[in-house]
Amino acid sequence: xxxxxxxxxxxxxxxxxxxxxxxxxxxxxxxxxxxxxxxxxxxxxxxxxxxxxxxxxxxxxx
Amino acid sequence: xxxxxxxxxxxxxxxxxxxxxxxxxxxxxxxxxxxxxxxxxxxxxxxxxxxxxxxxxxxxxxxxxxxxxxxxxxxxxxxxxxxxxxxxxxxxxxxxxxxxxxxxxxxxxxxxxxxxxxxxxxxxxxxxxxxxxxxxxxxxxx
Numbered sequence: 001x002x003x004x005x006x007x008x009x010x011x012x013x014x015x016x017x018x019x020x021x022x023x024x025x026x027x028x029x030x031x032x033x034x035x036x037x038x039x040x041x042x043x044x045x046x047x048x049x050x051x052x053x054x055x056x057x058x059x060x061x062x
Numbered sequence: 063x064x065x066x067x068x069x070x071x072x073x074x075x076x077x078x079x080x081x082x083x084x085x086x087x088x089x090x091x092x093x094x095x096x097x098x099x100x101x102x103x104x105x106x107x108x109x110x111x112x113x114x115x116x117x118x119x120x121x122x123x124x125x126x127x128x129x130x131x132x133x134x135x136x137x138x139x140x141x142x143x144x145x146x147x148x149x150x151x152x153x154x155x156x157x158x159x160x161x162x163x164x165x166x167x168x169x170x171x172x173x174x175x176x177x178x179x180x181x182x183x184x185x186x187x188x189x190x191x192x193x194x195x196x197x198x199x200x201x202x203x204x
């Protein structure tokens with residue numbers, strides 16, 4: 001699934017590790033989401049959307 | 063999502079370390095010092111491996127091998143790994159039972175062959191029951 005997590009993260013000058021810590025997941029999980037290798041669960045997708053003050057539809061697109 | 067990490071080790075590791083420590087104490091009580099030292103070493107090894115896996119820069123594989131899952135992706139990866147182990151265990155159990163059957167039915171007078179036959183039969187049936195229960199739980203949850 002395509003997503004804008006990398007752009008949003010870089011927009012706020014955050015490392016993958018820092019975002020992972022903020023969301024309670026590993027740096028590798030953030031990397032896997034950004035590269036499309038892992039589709040997050042609905043709760044994690046909500047947490048990501050909430051973190052970037054957006055909606056799931058704005059950040060994740062099929 | 064995130065794993066609750068108040069405990070110094072994950073629950074499976076706490077159980078493993080407790081079992082090894084209890085075994086070490088039992089071995090010491092029987093003055094079996096080699097067994098005591100070996101099981102103590104295993105317990106320490108698990109603690110060290112777990113603590114290393116909990117460091118923020120640890121790799122996926124380090125966390126999976128140490129049973130220290132940090133998030134939902136770690137747990138999903140662990141499920142894939144364990145499903146391979148489970149599938150292989152079922153195949154091996156059938157192979158063991160076939161071999162044990164051949165030995166048992168050609169050597170009725172061997173007590174250990176009979177015991178081996180029933181142990182492998184029980185193991186194979188147990189795996190199938192667990193598999194069935196796991197499938198049922200999975201379909202009810204999803």
